[in-house]
Amino acid sequence: MYACRFWSKHLCLMSRTADSVAEILELLKKFVEQQLLQWLEVLSITQDLRAAVYCLTDVERWLVNVSFLLSCCAAYRIAS
Amino acid sequence: MKVLETIENWIYEDGIYWVFWLNGVAGTGKTAISQSLAERMFAEGLLGACFFCSRDFPDRRDLHFIFPTLAFQLAYKYPTFRTTLVKTLKSSPDLGYVSLEHQLKKLLVEPLRSTELSTVIIIDALDECEDDQPASAILSLLSRVIDQIPTVKFFITGRPESQIRSGFRLPTLLPQTDVLLLHEMEPKSVDEDIRLFLEYHLRKLVKNRSDINVTKSWPAPEDVQILISKAGGLFIYASTVIKFVASPGHLPHERLQMVVNIPDSSVYEGQSGIDQLYTRTFEKSCSYIHHSDSSYFSRLSLVVGSVVLLCEPISVSSLAILLGLEPRVILNSIRSLHSVLLVPDSDTLPLRMFHKSLLDYITDRDRCKDQRFYVDLPIHHARLARECFDLMKTRLRTNICDLPQYAMNEDVEDLSIKQGYFIGEA
Numbered sequence: 001m002y003a004c005r006f007w008s009k010h011l012c013l014m015s016r017t018a019d020s021v022a023e024i025l026e027l028l029k030k031f032v033e034q035q036l037l038q039w040l041e042v043l044s045i046t047q048d049l050r051a052a053v054y055c056l057t058d059v060e061r062w063l064v065n066v067s068f069l070l071s072c073c074a075a076y077r078i079a080s
Numbered sequence: 081m082k083v084l085e086t087i088e089n090w091i092y093e094d095g096i097y098w099v100f101w102l103n104g105v106a107g108t109g110k111t112a113i114s115q116s117l118a119e120r121m122f123a124e125g126l127l128g129a130c131f132f133c134s135r136d137f138p139d140r141r142d143l144h145f146i147f148p149t150l151a152f153q154l155a156y157k158y159p160t161f162r163t164t165l166v167k168t169l170k171s172s173p174d175l176g177y178v179s180l181e182h183q184l185k186k187l188l189v190e191p192l193r194s195t196e197l198s199t200v201i202i203i204d205a206l207d208e209c210e211d212d213q214p215a216s217a218i219l220s221l222l223s224r225v226i227d228q229i230p231t232v233k234f235f236i237t238g239r240p241e242s243q244i245r246s247g248f249r250l251p252t253l254l255p256q257t258d259v260l261l262l263h264e265m266e267p268k269s270v271d272e273d274i275r276l277f278l279e280y281h282l283r284k285l286v287k288n289r290s291d292i293n294v295t296k297s298w299p300a301p302e303d304v305q306i307l308i309s310k311a312g313g314l315f316i317y318a319s320t321v322i323k324f325v326a327s328p329g330h331l332p333h334e335r336l337q338m339v340v341n342i343p344d345s346s347v348y349e350g351q352s353g354i355d356q357l358y359t360r361t362f363e364k365s366c367s368y369i370h371h372s373d374s375s376y377f378s379r380l381s382l383v384v385g386s387v388v389l390l391c392e393p394i395s396v397s398s399l400a401i402l403l404g405l406e407p408r409v410i411l412n413s414i415r416s417l418h419s420v421l422l423v424p425d426s427d428t429l430p431l432r433m434f435h436k437s438l439l440d441y442i443t444d445r446d447r448c449k450d451q452r453f454y455v456d457l458p459i460h461h462a463r464l465a466r467e468c469f470d471l472m473k474t475r476l477r478t479n480i481c482d483l484p485q486y487a488m489n490e491d492v493e494d495l496s497i498k499q500g501y502f503i504g505e506a
Contacts, residue, residue: 001503001504001505002390002391002394002398002468002505002506003402003467003469003475003506004472004476005392006390006391006392006468007468007472009391010389010391010461010465010468011461011465013457013458013461014458014459014461014462014465015456015458015459015461015462016458020459020462023466024462024465024469027465027466027470028469030473031472031473035472035473035476038476038477038478038480039472039476041478041479041480042476042480042503044489045480045481045489045495045499047489
């Protein structure tokens with residue numbers, strides 16, 4: 001239940017180094033592809049569907065931030 | 081005692097200040113003072129309502145609970161308030177869920193205005209609420225209505241964090257607010273309070289122990305004096321010392337001597353008191369572990385880091401599931417950290433830190449100099465995010481609670497039991 005409710009909080013506060021972001025992005029991708037419905041099911045049973053909204057807003061914000069970071073990294077790599 | 085006197089004067093006098101901000105950094109005793117004040121005002125019949133915010137409890141860190149709680153308490157105490165409030169609630173029963181602004185207006189301002197009650201409302205540790213506004217949401221709202229309820233006094237405590245500071249600087253609040261800087265109080269009077277606190281608790285400690293024979297007066301005044309100077313005005317230091325000395329497996333006299341003998345440091349005194357105490361506690365907790373046992377220390381920082389960084393405290397057994405460790409491994413890592421972590425008797429009760437200042441200490445490289453204990457915030461959050469994903473990957477499955485097909489949640493009678501069994505806290 002903790003993991004379901006709070007993973008996005010840790011996501012937002014984690015380090016922004018290219019390596020760790022890439023690793024978590026991979027986990028996030030798998031999660032969204034395979035477990036999104038199961039996750040919503042848990043939140044529904046624990047009467048916490050509201051948390052899903054907050055979670056997804058967090059993720060959206062995080063993705064905007066890291067995609068900027070990653071594009072900078074890519075630009076840097078091309079330039080060098 | 082002097083602080084309480086100042087606050088009581090503010091309550092009894094008809095001054096120009098309707099709001100009192102007790103401003104103090106971590107560990108200066110704000111909550112202790114609020115509690116004493118609340119008790120005294122309750123005894124005098126002046127206390128209208130109080131709310132003690134705390135980041136450790138979901139219902140005490142959510143801003144939306146503050147106004148309804150205050151309204152409930154006021155209604156409980158004052159029949160006239162109750163009558164008005166009941167009328168309001170009958171016409172709009174969903175007030176618990178509307179915007180903060182609307183809550184404040186309907187639940188507090190309107191009933192207070194029509195009843196003209198003169199009362200005191202206490203809100204403690206406002207900085208521990210979850211609030212993403214640049215200026216504290218509660219203070220911004222209060223500033224807009226404070227002129228409409230001139231019979232009510234608000235006593236608010238909080239750390240001088242930017243949200244709280246900008247809140248009190250709002251133009252309508254500023255001229256009405258009396259501020260007392262706890263960490264800039266005359267050191268002598270704070271020290272006197274700490275002395276009373278230390279002496280009272282240390283004496284109580286030996287009185288309750290049958291295995292100790294007190295021959296001479298204890299604690300020795302010079303030892304207490306040393307503790308006071310080490311505390312540097314921080315109440316949290318004094319209460320941490322008490323916890324350290326009270327350890328049931330040790331002799332209080334020896335424990336006290338250990339603290340008294342920590343060599344003085346030249347870093348600015350305010351923080352060094354608590355920092356040294358934390359450092360000493362951590363070093364002591366692993367004095368029997370070989371310095372090069374890096375797996376022990378990485379586990380220690382993993383466990384302690386998780387306890388301080390989790391969004392909500394969870395139990396030892398749940399933490400074990402989340403981190404993929406055995407509960408006894410966790411307990412073993414923290415077994416000597418009881419003066420800084422609240423370790424419950426049962427594996428199923430939440431494990432939490434004693435005071436927020438531990439988080440500040442352990443995540444600050446300049447303060448926590450021993451690399452073995454330092455917790456790197458962003459890296460640790462990444463680790464926790466990964467653990468959350470891993471756990472969800474292994475545990476989530478379709479129809480996790482084995483519910484009958486097409487059943488609605490509310491039709492399943494033992495849903496909460498199933499939830500505990502199949503989903504669990506972690």
